[in-house]
Amino acid sequence: MISREQVVRTAESIAAIQREDGGVPWPEGHVDAWNHIECLMAMTVAGLDEPVRKGYDWLAGHQRDDGSWPMKLLDGVAIEAGGESNHAAYVAVGLWHHFLVTGERSFAERRWPMAKAALDYVAGLQTERGEIVWERDAHGQAAAYALLTGCSSIHQGLRCGVLLADELGDPQPHWELAADRLAHVLAAHPEAFADKSRFSMDWYYPVLGGAVRGAQAWESLEREWATFVVPGLGIRCVSDQPWVTGAETCELALALDALGDRGRAATLFGDMQHLRHEDGSYWTGWQFANRKHFPHERSGYTAAAVILAADALDGLTGASGIFRDAAALTAVQPEGCGCAPAHR
Incomplete structure (x- = not known):
């Protein structure tokens, strides 16, 4: 575990890389909305109010009329103009998290129109079967396929959006319907998604995002545990490389915590602390065959994942359960689907 003081120092390491315009960049220099929001959530946990507000101003300033954000921005200019669905959905997680904290x-209330436009953009990319395709390109063309990790995060975004809408007295039942349909596809239709199974995120994200819980979640995590978990170090980013990454390790800890497995969650969280730098930031990963940090960088999104995991495990704020509470209350069997109901 890390102390509250260490949490604040890690959040300050995120604030230190925030640009003057409010964007929180990747080590390469660009900003994307999802990682930016994750960093704002982490700084919210630590009580860094001014950089958080600057960060939400950045989001409002770069949101497009259709509710999306460019995939990558560098110095405020879109260098990849397509709009990712999971980037747009995560703003609802960030705003609900901010309210809970x-x-x-x-x-x-001030930022509600931003979230509303973003989730309507997301819902507009849902297919008849229920998955949500990963982007709309710069010409307005929807992608031909969906991503499992992205849709799992979108599921949490839709659930948080429903809660925020209800809290603000502006219910959005079509988001709840979209989340129910998406949860069913995530739990019962793996054929709906592009095969990215070498990435650990595709393994645990359906649990983290709340679409898969109960017996199905336990079975899924146990099935690939030995593939991805490296005892004492963390978890692999990809199955075929000797490389553990801090953000993925913390996210798996959050998924385990959501299932009530706090013991293994705490162990994993402790295992990845070898990536902590003396200034409170975190190395992105460790190549354990060569015994080198890889890539040779310290990333804001890794620091953010650490803080969110610390909050979940130690109950630092009123948002410590935001990943535990991402699941629907009941399983939903969409009309016309002939498969077995999703497990809960």
């Missing part, structure tokens, strides 16, 4: 209703 701070209780600031006025802040949520």
Whole structure:
């Protein structure tokens, strides 16, 4: 575990890389909305109010009329103009998280139009079967396929959006329907998604995002545990490389915590602390065959995942359960689907 003081120092390492315009960049220099929001959530946990507000101003300033954000921005200019569905959905997670931590209703109300436009953009990319394709390109063309990790994160975004909408007195039942349909596809239709199974995120993200819980979740995590988990170091980013990464390890810890397996969650969280730098930031990963940090960088999104995992395990804020609470209350069997109901 890490102390509250260490959490604050790690959040300050994120604030230190924030650009003057409010964007929180990757080590390569570009900003994307998803990782930016994750960093804002981490700084919210630590009470860094000013950089958080600057960060939400950045989001409002770069949101497009259709509700999306460019996939990558460098110095405020779109260098990849397509709009990813999971990037747009995550703003609802960020805003619901901010409300749970701070209780600031006025802040949520001010940013509600941004979340509403973003989730309507996401819902507009849902297929008849229920998956949500991963992007709409710069010409307005929807992608031909969906991504399992992205859709799992979108599921949490839709659930958080429903909660925020209800809290603000502006219910959005079509988001709940979209989340129910998406949860069913995530749990019962693996054929709906492009095969990215070498990535550990595709293994645990359906649990982390709340679409898969109960017996199915346990079975899924146990099936690939030995493939991805490296005892004492963390988890592999990809199955075929001797490379553990901090963000993925913390996210698996969050998924385990959501299932009530706090013991293994805490062990994994402790295992990845070898990536902590003396200034509170975190190395992205460790190549354990060559015994070198890889890539040779310290990333804001890794630091953010550490803080969110620390909050879940130690109950630092009122948002510590935001990943535990991502699941629907009941299984939903969409009309016309002939497969077995999703497990819960």
